[in-house]
Amino acid sequence: xxxxxxxxxxxxxxxxxxxxxxxxxxxxxxxxxxxxxxxxxxxxxxxxxxxxxxxxxxxxxxxxxxxxxxxxxxxxxxxxxxxxxxxxxxxxxxxxxxxxxxxxxxxxxxxxxxxxxxxxxxxxxxxxxxxxxxxxxxxxxxxxxxxxxxxxxxxxxxxxxxxxxx
Numbered sequence: 001x002x003x004x005x006x007x008x009x010x011x012x013x014x015x016x017x018x019x020x021x022x023x024x025x026x027x028x029x030x031x032x033x034x035x036x037x038x039x040x041x042x043x044x045x046x047x048x049x050x051x052x053x054x055x056x057x058x059x060x061x062x063x064x065x066x067x068x069x070x071x072x073x074x075x076x077x078x079x080x081x082x083x084x085x086x087x088x089x090x091x092x093x094x095x096x097x098x099x100x101x102x103x104x105x106x107x108x109x110x111x112x113x114x115x116x117x118x119x120x121x122x123x124x125x126x127x128x129x130x131x132x133x134x135x136x137x138x139x140x141x142x143x144x145x146x147x148x149x150x151x152x153x154x155x156x157x158x159x160x161x162x163x164x165x166x
Contacts, residue, residue: 004028011072019065030066113160117145138162 004027005012005020012020032038033049040046050056051063058064117139139145140156140163151158 004031007076008069008072009076011075014072015065015068019068022062022065023069026062027069030062030069113145 003024005015005023007027008015008023015023029038030048030052033040033045034052040049047056048063048066051058052066052070058067120138138161140147140153140160142155143153143160145160147153147156147158147160153160156163
């Protein structure tokens with residue numbers, strides 16, 4: 001990364017020009033101190049590490065700047081986590097929408113079957129009233145054509161249709 005301030009992304013707007021210059025000049029060094037990649041050699045550096053570790057309150061301008069850097073990096077991390085969570089939720093919503101679409105299709109098919117059953121029942125009633133011979137039902141007489149609700153009807157094997165008689 002060319003400048004340490006690039007790590008601050010859109011949070012950079014909360015820093016003054018002077019703070020950005022200081023961050024670009026000393027940011028990598030301070031980051032190395034914070035991550036213990038380098039050990040402090042002077043009393044000022046040891047104090048800075050204590051400020052980084054929140055053992056001391058900031059007193060000098062560079063300590064206050066670094067606290068702002070920490071807060072900005074924390075904000076970025078939180079924003080990125082939130083965005084990731086939103087994307088994950090969008091995937092879940094898409095998946096749920098597909099399930100809903102499938103269920104609506106199944107419901108529509110079921111409603112079509114129910115309509116056909118009612119139509120056939122009306123035809124049978126009209127045939128009975130007119131004295132015509134009633135046709136053999138195409139729907140299973142045991143489960144009424146719903147396959148036993150769980151598809152376990154012993155007569156039709158769960159398909160809802162009356163088995164052929166030999």
